Amino acid sequence: MLQAAGVGAGDEVIVPAYGNAEVAEAVVRAGAAPVFADIDPDTYCIDPSHVVDCVTERTAAVVAVHRFGHKADVARLQEVGQKHGLLVLEQGETEKPFREVAQRQAHAAYLSGRLNGVRTPAGGAGHSYQQYVVRVPGNGRPDRDAFARVLRGKGVDCSVPVKTPVHRMPAFRRDVVLPETERAADETLALPVDAHMSRRQLQRLVTTCNALGGLLQPAF
Known part of the structure; x- marks a missing residue:
């Protein structure tokens, strides 16, 4: 899409x-330079306010990535794009069948109403819960990783959704300040919310997580 739109050498693309x-990587393949923006802490999608701060005379486009089943704020990004003459592109997530999405949403509602000691997802009517991502409060990455190890030891199939932000990877290392991105990478943990899970499995997940709540700071 970038190449088809004429984005190339000398251009910057906010991602x-x-x-x-x-x-x-797609930006680099097009010959342009990626510029990294921070995220909204509730949706984990690119923050339109920070996109504005990233715009320079070389900026040609911004890429909105929908994350974990949350939709990026494309309407606000398009407003920014119109004001600054930027192309706004979207990278979506694979759509799931309606029945599967509805079941995930039901499972997510069950978990969000019962989990303690973690910050549950912000939710919203449009959230399809491709992943059910919580925040583990405390001392950032060490506490999140310790929490995850205990859960795995008890048979809970959890995962860290983003281990290293792109601007910290060797190929794209940038000296930029992205506090929400850094915090999310240190605190987030994806818990299972698959459509095929039984109520008994959900109850066991809640019991296992809540048993660790006393070791953590209260949910915020």
């Missing part, structure tokens, strides 16, 4: 640093 490297 989120929270996520995998494929968007930044």
